[in-house]
Amino acid sequence: MPDKKDHVYGDHISARFNDELTELKTQFLNMGGMVESQVERAIEALTNNDSQLAEDVRQNDKKVDRMEMDLDEEAILVIARRQPAARDLRLVISVIKMVADLERVGDEAKKIAKMAIKLSEEGQAPQGYVEIRHIGQHVLSMLHDALDAFARLDSDQALRVMKEDKQVDQEYQAAARALLTFMMEDARNISRCMMVMWVLRALERIGDHACNIAEHVIFMAKGEDVRHSPMEDAERVVGR
Template sequence: MDKLQLDQHISQQYNADLEKLRTQLLEMGGVVEDQVADAVNAIENADGGLAEKVLKTEDEVDRREVELDEACTLILARRQPAASDLRLVLMVAKATRDLERMGDEANKIAKMAIALNDEGESPRGYVELRHLASNVLKLVNTSLDAFARFDVYAAMKVVRDDKDIDREYKSSMRELITYMMEDPRSISRVMNVMWALRALERIGDHARNIAEHVIYLVHGMDVRHISPAEIEKQLEAKL
């Protein structure tokens, strides 16, 4: 397992500050992961109460984002980190933003759940939604686990699997567009499901971003905008 070993410092407080960054990011990730799962359950079960819970969770996610941003800024100002320490701080700052945006997408799904609940009918597309949601949640969980263990192989799995999410999303959208053309009365309801599918696809993209940040953290490689095959080729050259 390819893991990063962070430097240990004479200042125990510095070590504690870096470890706290990791813990806070993983805690925020857990909150967002639950938020996404609750949003999907809300739309599947027409549960307006659960959807409202998702919307209220946004305040906590925003608060955690601000706290992590402040913590990263303080470490940069006080410690002037270098090498792997600097990459950790920068990675946390970037991943925090991705998690916050995941929370925003979960909110969109919750709002679609409320709209569908008000309409009172179950539209076409729930099967596609459930399957995509299951795969996206796995992606989010694996990306956070990759960070927790500094695991480049797990991060690469997320990068590869995000391509499958994109294909599944496009396939589901084509099916639903065809269905709406055949039954125009369904357009309003099915559009809400399509927006939820779009939000899930975006959550998958943010999970991939976090995985790419992990690769940067461990190897110092900026792999944004590079194909999975090229990333693997560069990683092989590093090993």
């Protein structure tokens, strides 16, 4: 359940305003679900050598872009019609920023799908698929938890997502070092290993975007911006 100290949205005299905010949140979560699926399917396409599934992911990116444009338009209309203040303005502005993060996650999924197609044409990569599965599941969990934190306005869960980002960075660096060593041992592996490296980098970026969403959830819940701040500051904001 959300932190009992967190603000609650959607409690206004105007029922229509309540409906508009609810619809905005619903559309955002729908886009989040679509993006989650894109990432999951891209990883599956790569690890299963499924070029057709990868192509489906590439084509679906257009739907993600369309969702971003629709959500931006709806958020702007809410601001124009209602001129929200305080907590409601934080919600609408945060949604606009988080939508941009979701769209970029979709872009990273498309990149992974492109690499899946190339690797399928060249044959399976000699190394790195275990790391892709592991880091992929980690960042998917972060993304899911960040979206769930938004749905429940749970700043404690958002903080947990932020703390996971450092571990993903460490996992990415370890996997990159292992691949570099493998490439040095046999130059014939360089092309395929570089593509695996790009996939790992895309996954690491997805973790960054999940962390960004979590930071916005804390801003909505607590009214304080924790971006670019030490983790201790975020802990203080959430714990107060």
